[in-house]
Amino acid sequence: MTGTVDRRAIYDAVDERVDEMISFLCDFLAIETENPPGRGYREGAAFLAEAMADRGYDVERVTVPEVVVADHYPERSDHDRVNVLGRKTAAQPGPDVHFTGHFDVVPAGEDWDHDPYDPVVEDGRVYGRGASDMKSGIVASLFAVDALEAAGVAPRGSITQSMTVDEETGGFTGLGYLVDEGYVDEANTDYCVYTECFDASRVCLGHRGVLKFHVTAHGETAHGCMSHDGTNAITAMQALLTRVDEYEDELHDRTTELPVTPSESRRADISATMIDAGYSENVVPDRCRATFYRVLVPDETVEGARAEVDALLADAEAATGVTFEYDEIMIAEPTSASRDCTVAQTYAREAGAFYDDPEFVVSPGSDDQRFVINDAGIEECIVYGPGRLEQAHVEDEYVPIDALVTATKVMAASTADLLTEGGLGDHRPG
Amino acid sequence: MSRQHARTDDELTALIGELVSLETENPPGNEKRAAEFIHGWLTDRNIDATLVDEPYADRPQVAARVGEGAPTVVLNGHIDVVPAGDLDEWSHSPYAAEIDDGRLYGRGSADMKTGVAVGMMTLADLGAEIDAGDRSGSVVFHAAIGEETGEPGTKTLLERGYGGDYGVVLEPTEMRTATSEKGLAWYEITVEGDPSHASRPGQGDNAITNARPVLDALEAYDEEIADREDELVGQAHATITKIEAGTKENVVPEDAVITIDRRFLPSESADAIDDEIDSLLADVEADHGIETSWERTRTYESAAIDTDSDLADVFRRHSAEHADVSTEPWGVKGSTDVRNFVNDADIEAITWGPGKLGQAHTYDEHVDLAAAAVGLRTLKASVRELLE
Numbered sequence: 053m054t055g056t057v058d059r060r061a062i063y064d065a066v067d068e069r070v071d072e073m074i075s076f077l078c079d080f081l082a083i084e085t086e087n088p089p090g091r092g093y094r095e096g097a098a099f100l101a102e103a104m105a106d107r108g109y110d111v112e113r114v115t116v117p118e119v120v121v122a123d124h125y126p127e128r129s130d131h132d133r134v135n136v137l138g139r140k141t142a143a144q145p146g147p148d149v150h151f152t153g154h155f156d157v158v159p160a161g162e163d164w165d166h167d168p169y170d171p172v173v174e175d176g177r178v179y180g181r182g183a184s185d186m187k188s189g190i191v192a193s194l195f196a197v198d199a200l201e202a203a204g205v206a207p208r209g210s211i212t213q214s215m216t217v218d219e220e221t222g223g224f225t226g227l228g229y230l231v232d233e234g235y236v237d238e239a240n241t242d243y244c245v246y247t248e249c250f251d252a253s254r255v256c257l258g259h260r261g262v263l264k265f266h267v268t269a270h271g272e273t274a275h276g277c278m279s280h281d282g283t284n285a286i287t288a289m290q291a292l293l294t295r296v297d298e299y300e301d302e303l304h305d306r307t308t309e310l311p312v313t314p315s316e317s318r319r320a321d322i323s324a325t326m327i328d329a330g331y332s333e334n335v336v337p338d339r340c341r342a343t344f345y346r347v348l349v350p351d352e353t354v355e356g357a358r359a360e361v362d363a364l365l366a367d368a369e370a371a372t373g374v375t376f377e378y379d380e381i382m383i384a385e386p387t388s389a390s391r392d393c394t395v396a397q398t399y400a401r402e403a404g405a406f407y408d409d410p411e412f413v414v415s416p417g418s419d420d421q422r423f424v425i426n427d428a429g430i431e432e433c434i435v436y437g438p439g440r441l442e443q444a445h446v447e448d449e450y451v452p453i454d455a456l457v458t459a460t461k462v463m464a465a466s467t468a469d470l471l472t473e474g475g476l477g478d479h480r481p482g
Numbered sequence: 483m484s485r486q487h488a489r490t491d492d493e494l495t496a497l498i499g500e501l502v503s504l505e506t507e508n509p510p511g512n513e514k515r516a517a518e519f520i521h522g523w524l525t526d527r528n529i530d531a532t533l534v535d536e537p538y539a540d541r542p543q544v545a546a547r548v549g550e551g552a553p554t555v556v557l558n559g560h561i562d563v564v565p566a567g568d569l570d571e572w573s574h575s576p577y578a579a580e581i582d583d584g585r586l587y588g589r590g591s592a593d594m595k596t597g598v599a600v601g602m603m604t605l606a607d608l609g610a611e612i613d614a615g616d617r618s619g620s621v622v623f624h625a626a627i628g629e630e631t632g633e634p635g636t637k638t639l640l641e642r643g644y645g646g647d648y649g650v651v652l653e654p655t656e657m658r659t660a661t662s663e664k665g666l667a668w669y670e671i672t673v674e675g676d677p678s679h680a681s682r683p684g685q686g687d688n689a690i691t692n693a694r695p696v697l698d699a700l701e702a703y704d705e706e707i708a709d710r711e712d713e714l715v716g717q718a719h720a721t722i723t724k725i726e727a728g729t730k731e732n733v734v735p736e737d738a739v740i741t742i743d744r745r746f747l748p749s750e751s752a753d754a755i756d757d758e759i760d761s762l763l764a765d766v767e768a769d770h771g772i773e774t775s776w777e778r779t780r781t782y783e784s785a786a787i788d789t790d791s792d793l794a795d796v797f798r799r800h801s802a803e804h805a806d807v808s809t810e811p812w813g814v815k816g817s818t819d820v821r822n823f824v825n826d827a828d829i830e831a832i833t834w835g836p837g838k839l840g841q842a843h844t845y846d847e848h849v850d851l852a853a854a855a856v857g858l859r860t861l862k863a864s865v866r867e868l869l870e
């Protein structure tokens with residue numbers, strides 16, 4: 053065994069903090085940070101800033117200028133966008149580790165048996181909106197570092213924790229903004245762990261991408277009794293939908309070898325999710341708007357997908373003589389890290405102390421990891437956190453306490469591996 | 483043009499403009515402001531007019547009468563208009579009643595506030611003649627609500643005693659005399675799906691995808707029934723006028739709702755069309771493994787009177803004389819309240835009026851003011867003959 057501490061000391065330090073972690077998580081969950089619209093961010097950021105200041109981090113709050121917010125979320129720019137960063141730098145130079153997570157949550161909705169913002173602990177679970185997605189991830193990385201310190205581990209380099217907003221609506225004014233502004237870049241970050249909910253037993257390497265857009269067909273109105281005098285926008289849209297159906301078949305053949313979970317999601321896809329046309333029952337509609345959700349596999353790019361959609365629109369225009377207007381709603385590039393990268397291997401090894409053969413997975417959806425890999429150019433970036441994917445966005449959301457504890461141990465041990473000379477070695481307590 | 487004509491034409495133009503500038507969109511049913519204006523206009527002229535608060539207390543309609551003797555000619559117009567739609571598509575603001583190059587622009591200018599205006603002025607002028615003892619008979623006038631949405635406006639007025647021997651529904655026909663009108667039925671078809679997150683569409687069943695073969699079948703149906711033709715009202719049609727599906731951008735939709743506007747001939751019936759829709763959907767369900775349901779949400783039955791009726795003959799002759807309109811028998815392709823006269827009240831009635839039906843429900847809807855003025859003269863001459 054190398055190093056001055058072993059895993060047992062780290063694990064014990066985590067176990068000693070379980071009550072404190074649960075209490076901290078409950079306080080955190082009680083802060084309603086629903087997005088949309090993006091409320092309670094200032095309060096959430098204050099809570100986290102104080103927690104990090106108490107722990108001796110150098111804390112910075114990064115408020116996104118309203119013009120930048122308006123650019124991405126024009127209807128919601130009056131809500132403050134406050135992100136928080138804390139950094140601890142060791143005297144001895146070494147690698148820089150960055151934990152990042154988002155503290156916005158999707159709206160609770162109705163039909164809860166529990167109060168979504170009055171968290172309760174029951175049957176080994178903590179219930180509340182954000183319990184899995186993903187306030188528990190933020191709690192885990194904070195307490196992982198606490199435990200390391202308590203266990204006497206003296207890491208080299210630096211540890212940064214960032215807590216960001218707006219992931220649930222694309223992350224552009226959260227982690228995306230921190231990357232744009234240089235808070236996360238190759239110079240200050242060697243290893244990045246995004247603590248989103250993928251189960252403590254899984255190391256998530258990446259995610260598929262998304263291109264969401266509206267298409268509006270512009271026909272010509274007419275009274276229903278003279279219907280042939282108009283150009284029916286619904287009929288024109290039908291011509292596009294037919295082409296989208298064929299395109300969908302093509303996309304289904306565009307599969308990925310990556311371990312996207314569930315396995316049915318190992319392919320590109322497109323769905324029409326909304327359609328709307330018509331003013332009145334007796335008026336031939338001159339416009340028909342459809343909304344599409346295009347999923348990209350990691351080998352694809354948004355630019356490529358856009359070009360394909362353009363071609364479909366051009367083809368439908370040529371066939372119908374109707375103009376199709378394209379209007380983009382949201383993009384998320386696909387991304388993935390190599391399973392052979394150091395941070396992925398380290399987390400898989402440490403998770404292996406608790407689970408047989410921890411799984412490498414790729415998310416079927418999309419999250420903020422892309423900003424770190426694609427935009428900041430940091431290849432050593434994985435997603436690992438205690439929350440359960442199937443608990444995200446559901447009623448009576450919870451996180452199992454044992455998953456929270458285990459993930460904290462895996463994060464602490466992995467950080468020790470990455471930041472101490474020679475790591476923790478191969479010995480694992482039984 | 484005589485000075486008398488010029489003054490009358492100016493008054494008509496002002497009245498059309500006044501009516502158009504009162505926004506009376508239906509839905510939601512904003513007729514009240516026009517009803518009150520018309521009631522005031524008639525009352526100012528000492529015409530016996532009533533604000534009828536049936537069928538809806540908050541959407542009054544107007545009925546008025548001049549004279550007491552027989553025969554009674556009923557002049558009918560509706561005061562509701564279809565919504566203006568996308569305002570950016572209008573080059574003349576829909577409620578500004580702007581006049582440009584002899585045309586008055588605005589929602590309702592053709593369908594059918596010009597008809598309402600010529601009805602009001604005919605009532606006033608003939609009323610004066612009747613009061614002066616120059617003429618016998620009576621004229622009844624309707625400013626009805628709810629025509630655009632098939633509500634019982636005209637029907638209620640007829641039931642409340644505002645009927646007569648002849649009915650003229652003043653919809654824009656370019657002064658052709660319609661003795662037949664097409665029927666109209668609206669169908670709402672729901673196509674089922676099963677929602678899922680759009681990142682995992684395979685776990686759901688997309689209602690929009692399922693709606694595609696239904697849309698295809700409806701387009702084929704429209705082509706098929708186009709072969710059915712009536713000498714007077716033309717082809718049958720099935721037009722897809724609305725579709726709606728989905729509540730969230732990232733959720734595969736649970737159902738899709740399609741609306742069909744079905745125009746039918748006097749030889750067809752709503753019941754027979756129900757069977758056709760039923761069988762069309764059954765075929766699509768069987769071929770594509772989807773689930774659908776439907777309902778008929780509105781029905782305007784077709785209507786026809788004898789082509790050679792006296793009423794039609796009078797209007798054909800005067801329209802030919804004043805406006806050089808062909809005297810060939812003709813039917814109207816739209817559905818009008820004339821069916822309430824013919825089918826429900828058993829009154830010999832036609833659809834006849836100035837303005838072009840093709841302008842109805844379009845952006846930049848307009849009416850030719852010269853044609854409106856000729857329409858007023860023709861209407862007065864025709865009603866005078868009927869009252870002789």
